[in-house]
Amino acid sequence: MILLGLGLLRYYTAAEAQAAHYLWLFGFILTNGYIFYLQKRMGVSRKILRIQTAVFVISIGAGGYFINFG
Template structure:
């Protein structure tokens, strides 16, 4: 049982890192190029993020861990976006 939780946490961390990279790339695209279609990028990102949350709930990860991960993710993306692009 403990090994299964470790595998779930590993994948959860890897998904968080990948979403951070996607978010930073999206912010760079929006800030530097200022395209008209940036809403489509953000909408697709939100849909994908919601799907990952759904999969985490199906995998049995507690809401507390999901909220902690989301908080760390938002703080990380916000601070990295500020320091890298503004």
């Protein structure tokens, strides 16, 4: 999921399509939220879900920063 998100971010940054940038971000957040919902229903502990969420947010944020400003 992280590689897909960074790849999409890189593509839309290169294409400079501002509206498409927000559209993929919204869809990616919805998809990721649904995956977390399914993991919660399967019985994955809250601690693992929080660690996974933190890693996701940090990696997408850092990747987006370096792609846009690096």
